[in-house]
Amino acid sequence: MTDLMPLTRALISVSDKTGLVDFAQALAARGVEILSTGGTALALRKAGLHVTDVADVTGFPEMMDGRVKTLHPKVHGGLLALRDNQEHLAAMQAHDIAPIDLLVVNLYPFEDTVAKGADYDTCIENIDIGGPAMIRAAAKNHAFVTTVVDVADYHTLLAELDAHDDCTGLAFRKRLAQIAYARTAAYDAAVSTWMAGAIGTETPRRRAFAGTLAQTMRYGENPHQKAAFYHDGSARPGVATATQHQGKELSYNNINDTDAAFELVAEFDPAQGPACAIIKHANPCGVATGATLAEAYSRAFDCDRTSAFGGIVALNQTLDAETAAEIVKIFTEVVIAPEATDAAKEVFAAKKNLRLLTTGALPDPKAARIAWRQVAGGFLVQDHDIANVTAADLKVVTKRVPTEDEIRDLLFAWTVAKHVKSNAIVYAKGGTTVGVGAGQMSRVDSALIAAKKAERMAEAMGLPESPAKGSAVASDAFFPFADGLLEAVAAGATCVIQPGGSMRDDEVIKAADEAGLAMVLTGQRHFRH
Structure with missing residues (x-):
């Protein structure tokens, strides 16, 4: 197989014209003949470049609103012909097909069109056909043809040409071919995913996910694991779209934990007041609301001062200097917020x-x-858990009805429990977590751990008793037996929120009544694995 291949003829057809003119001028200066289409040809001619229209090569004009322009043997023959195959060369000569050594194509902006909320017909019109066909053809024939699909590779190609006397090497062409196929795969994934939603297909026969490399990491969860971070192209505010103002590069665990923290704190409407979530190993070790952001942080920190060390802090309002001054009193890995004042920075x-x-x-x-998420031999797909409840959704099942203050704490605890690894138990009082039990195989153990955390909070703060006394307790799933509930009673909880639905609900409700607790059922659970 030939290694170095000269580059004498290029076809350029791009939607994103960033850097186009400079790139094409650099090719023309190397004596490369340029073929082009539509708007790309117009832009190049305006810059004073000589361009041959593809329509002049094929003998057919662009037609059907541009849907048909490059789907022609003189284009695909030029891309696909094997230069060392005599039959291919004879066919090229017989049908007047000239070789195309370089294909530069970026596709119709389908993803952007969908992101802007365009209607169905507009999205359909922004599905590129000729572009992917040419990209796949050129990339398949990478033994002879160079394929560029990203503006970022313009400079890369020019550097390759400089290094090899206007030729490209086989290893280089292979690398660009892989990038090209990944682009068409991601494009088709975006189209199929959008269409499944547009036509109401909840479980399509085939499902594809795609992303663009954002960061190659030093390692994954552990130093012996290779890792990378990919953006999926969505505009959802979060760690993938954030601006990093200072600090070293985020690690795999940083990104995972920061995402968990920000998604949790986003549950609390900033218009309703400040909120803070502190996360360690994807679980909240403290969540609180407050009159100020600094107060919310301090209250969240007090819930578990030991675990907060080296944690992730997420805020639902603009970070101010007062809050920043509190945060820097201990080592913190990451702080994420919608905005930050210059004084806080x-x-x-x-x-x-x-x-x-x-x-x-x-x-x-x-x-x-x-x-x-991936499993051996496949992957599981589900909707994100976006369910939640209001006071009107709660069903009181005990003799005692919770007070208004208890209702507020029950809903707060329930919101936090949604973001705690199952089995989850959360004690809360006054809009603050006072004990969190996460990820245990037994719900009883989670209740015990959460109560122990509350006792440690009392010790750290010099409180006369555990803050779990008089608290609300949330369980992410039903109590299968009364034992887990009785641990909450022993901790001092006065009210409970849980889904209900156990075969022993009557037994659990009876235990709550005997203890004088108020209990409400939500009818929904929040398993998080």
Whole structure:
């Protein structure tokens, strides 16, 4: 197989014209003949470049609103012909097909069109046909043809030509071919995913996911695991779209935990007041509301001061200097907020290892989206858990009815429990978590751990008794037996929120009545694995 291939004839047809003129001028200066179409040809001619229309090569004009222009043997023959195959060369000569050594194509902006909320017909019109066909043809014939699909590779190609006397090497063409196929795969994934939603197909026969490399990481969860971070192209505010103002590069675990923290704090409407969530290993170790952001942070920190060390802090309002001054009192890995004042940034500037991210907005906790995870031989796909309840949704099942204050704490605890790994138990009082039990195989153990956390909070703060006394307790799923509930009673909880639905609901309700607790059922659970 030939290694170095000269580049003498190029076909350029792009939707994104960033850097186009400079790139084409650099090719023309190397004596490369340029073929082009439509708007690309117009832009190049305006820049003074000589361009041959594809229509002049094929003998057919662009037709059907541009749907048909490059789907022709003189284009695909020029891309697909094997230069070392005598039959192919004879066919090219017989049908007047000239070789195309370079294809430069970026596709109709389908993803952007969908993101802007365009109607069905507009989205359909922005599905590129000729572009992917040419890309696949050129990439298949990478033994002879160079394929460029990203503006970022214009400079890369020019550097390759400089290094090899206006030729490209086989290894280089292979690498660009892989990039090309990944682009068409991602494009088709975007189209198929959009169409499934547009026509109401909830479980399409085939499902594809795609992303663009954002960061190659030093390692994954552990140093022996390779890892990378990919953007899926969505505009959802969060760690993928955030601006990093300072600090070293985010790690795999940083990104995972920061996402968990920001999605949790987004549950609390900033118009209703400040809120803070502190996350460690994807679980909240403290969540609180407050009159000020600084107060919300301090209350969240007090819930579990030990676990908060080296954690992730997420805020639902603009980070101010007062809150920043509290945060820097201990080591914190990442702080994420919608915005940050200049004064807050100055406070953080002295902590060079602290990463500060701003997102411009909070993610919508009610926006529908897809979650997926890999398993051996396949992957699981589901809707993200966007369910929640209001006071009107609660069903009181005990003799005692919860007070208004208890209702507020029950709903707060329930919101937090949604973001705690199952089995989850959350004690809360006054809009603050006071004990969190996460990820245990037994719900009883989660209740015990949460109660123990509350006792440690009392010790750390010098409180006369556990803050779990008089608290509300949330269980992410039903109590299968009364034992888990009785641990909450022992901890001092006065009211309980849980889904209900156990075969022993009557037994659990009876235990609550005997203890004088108020219990409400939600009718929904929040398993999080």
